[in-house]
Amino acid sequence: MTPFGEALRDLRRQKGVSQQQMAAAIGVSAAYLSALEHGRRGRPSFDFLQRVCGYFNIIWDEADELFRLAEGSDPRVTVDTAGLPPRYTALANALARNIRHLEPDVVEDMLKLLEKAPNRG
Incomplete structure (x- = not known):
C-alpha cells in the first residue's frame, strides 16, 4: 500500500x-x-x-x-545513480534488496534523516 x-x-x-x-x-x-x-x-x-x-x-x-x-506514492521507483560516486549506487541497490526486511522503526528513522536533506531535484 x-x-x-x-x-x-x-x-x-x-x-x-x-x-x-x-x-x-x-x-x-x-x-x-x-x-x-x-x-x-x-x-x-x-x-x-x-x-x-x-x-x-x-x-x-x-x-x-x-x-x-x-x-510520493509511486510503488515502482527508479533510482538513477549514473554519474554519482560508487557508494551511491551501492546504497540504492542495498535498499532495493533489503527494503522488505527493514523494521518499521528503521524506516521511520531513515525517512526523518532524508527529510532533513536538501531537496535539489
Whole structure:
C-alpha cells in the first residue's frame, strides 16, 4: 500500500462510500480504485486528484496534503545513480534488496534523516 492509497481508503471509509459508488461518481473503474488503494498502480493524474477532491469536497490544506501524498506514492521507483560516486549506487541497490526486511522503526528513522536533506531535484 502507498501513502496515497491509505489516505484514499481512509477518506472513502470515513465518508461511508464503497469503491463502486466512488468509482461511478468520478468516472473510473472500481478495479482502478482498488489498485490505487493497494499500491498496484502508480501515481494518479492531476485530473483524478481534482475529481477526488471535488467528490469529497476537499479544499485547501487537506487537498494539498492529498496531492503531496500522491506525489510520493509511486510503488515502482527508479533510482538513477549514473554519474554519482560508487557508494551511491551501492546504497540504492542495498535498499532495493533489503527494503522488505527493514523494521518499521528503521524506516521511520531513515525517512526523518532524508527529510532533513536538501531537496535539489
